[in-house]
Amino acid sequence: MSRPGALRVLLGVTGGIAAYKVPYVLRELREAGHRVRVIPTESALEFVGRTTWEALSGEPVTTSVFEGAEQVDHVALGRSADLVIVAPATADLLARAAAGRADDLLTTTLLTVTAPVLLAPAMHTEMWQHPATVANVATLRERGVHVLEPDSGRLTGSDTGPGRLPEPAAITAAALALVGGQELTGRHVVVSAGGTREPLDPVRFLGNRSSGRQGAALARQAALRGARVTLLAASIDEAARRTAQHLGIETVEVESTQELADAVDTAVADADVLVMAAAVADFRPATAAEGKIKKDGGAPAPIELVENPDILAGVAQRRRSGLLVVGFAAETGSAAEVLELGRAKARRKGADLLAVNAVGGGQGFGDVPNAVTVLDRHGEPVGEVAGTKDEVAAGLWDLIESRLGPADSR
Numbered sequence: 001m002s003r004p005g006a007l008r009v010l011l012g013v014t015g016g017i018a019a020y021k022v023p024y025v026l027r028e029l030r031e032a033g034h035r036v037r038v039i040p041t042e043s044a045l046e047f048v049g050r051t052t053w054e055a056l057s058g059e060p061v062t063t064s065v066f067e068g069a070e071q072v073d074h075v076a077l078g079r080s081a082d083l084v085i086v087a088p089a090t091a092d093l094l095a096r097a098a099a100g101r102a103d104d105l106l107t108t109t110l111l112t113v114t115a116p117v118l119l120a121p122a123m124h125t126e127m128w129q130h131p132a133t134v135a136n137v138a139t140l141r142e143r144g145v146h147v148l149e150p151d152s153g154r155l156t157g158s159d160t161g162p163g164r165l166p167e168p169a170a171i172t173a174a175a176l177a178l179v180g181g182q183e184l185t186g187r188h189v190v191v192s193a194g195g196t197r198e199p200l201d202p203v204r205f206l207g208n209r210s211s212g213r214q215g216a217a218l219a220r221q222a223a224l225r226g227a228r229v230t231l232l233a234a235s236i237d238e239a240a241r242r243t244a245q246h247l248g249i250e251t252v253e254v255e256s257t258q259e260l261a262d263a264v265d266t267a268v269a270d271a272d273v274l275v276m277a278a279a280v281a282d283f284r285p286a287t288a289a290e291g292k293i294k295k296d297g298g299a300p301a302p303i304e305l306v307e308n309p310d311i312l313a314g315v316a317q318r319r320r321s322g323l324l325v326v327g328f329a330a331e332t333g334s335a336a337e338v339l340e341l342g343r344a345k346a347r348r349k350g351a352d353l354l355a356v357n358a359v360g361g362g363q364g365f366g367d368v369p370n371a372v373t374v375l376d377r378h379g380e381p382v383g384e385v386a387g388t389k390d391e392v393a394a395g396l397w398d399l400i401e402s403r404l405g406p407a408d409s410r
Helices: 017-031 050-057 073-080 091-099 105-110 125-129 131-142 168-179 213-224 238-243 257-270 311-318 335-349 389-401
Strands: 008-013 035-040 083-089 117-121 151-154 160-164 188-194 228-234 249-254 273-276 283-285 305-307 324-331 353-358 370-376 381-387
Touching: 008 017, 008 073, 008 105, 017 035, 017 050, 017 083, 017 168, 017 213, 035 050, 035 105, 073 105, 083 091, 083 105, 083 168, 091 105, 091 117, 091 131, 117 168, 125 131, 125 160, 168 213, 188 213, 188 257, 213 228, 213 238, 213 249, 213 273, 213 389, 228 257, 249 257, 257 273, 257 311, 273 311, 273 389, 311 324, 311 335, 324 335, 324 389, 335 353, 335 370, 353 389, 370 389, 381 389
Parallel strands: 008 035, 008 083, 083 117, 188 228, 188 273, 228 249, 273 324, 324 353
Antiparallel strands: 151 160, 283 305, 353 370, 370 381
16 A cells, blocks of 8 residues: 555566565565565566566566557656666676666666666676676666675575675665655654563563564554664564564563663653553562462462553653654453543543554454554544554554654754
């Protein structure tokens, strides 16, 4: 789904084994709301088929200038593009682009574009270091084409060395940096995710069911929109951890509510936005046993609980100018009850926005859809977002961005 400010991206794919990674580049771009048209070479389709590219992009896929001839596709595509990425860029593609060849739709289109072009090479080390390839890369760079340095690492077969395709997140970040204008470029965003754990003894804790997936999706969406993101991860699951694997995200591990509170205070010192998506324990044991608590045949000793600090309310009260604070409120009950509890919490906490969602019964936590009602600090609804964790994250960032001042306002 595209959004306001979405880019029109051409994604060229050539015939290298690393083509199997490029669907993840497409995913990154689409998740950020950009429209992507894939232009593979004929040999690229030997590695990833046309049907896959069309299904993932939602756009038609052509390889020849004779397809779409009535619209003069190579000219129309080149003129309409805001950004061009070619991954993998094989030695053959680099040679043809440097020579100005126009023998398929991709190379013909490259001659018509005026938008920034990023090439992400991938080939064997000997090919990358060959004088012909070195000269072709130099020629392209002199013309203003951006050619990434390939990574070093395991290549096809057993050999290793420079020539490995950079990771999809790195390709996407480098490409989007060329066009700027992303809503969160230049911003520092702090997101908390997961559920805090309060120790009872060295092996047991009080916790909750939060997986961290919604917080991780919020962090990823912010990074895709150009932000520098600090993710405060409180025992997130593996799926959330995979979601948060992005070049623009720094993950800080925390466990208890006090550790999270300390991490928040440190991270927001230069932040523009704080999103408290973590499920924070309201109480903790007054004391934690030094050794494992054993059964002694009698009734278990009662556990005395003390109240934890309210991280969201505390940050909202003492925030510096320029920091926008967003909270989450997970509630149970009927829709009317959840909303009323959220309204009271919004007025009490003082955050700029509060995302209220019902949890339990297959809602909210884990690998399930989510639905939130967003309230302002007075408890008044300002928006509703529902769908997958990624869709909810995108909708929330649209609301947050509309309330941000200039990037240099702090």
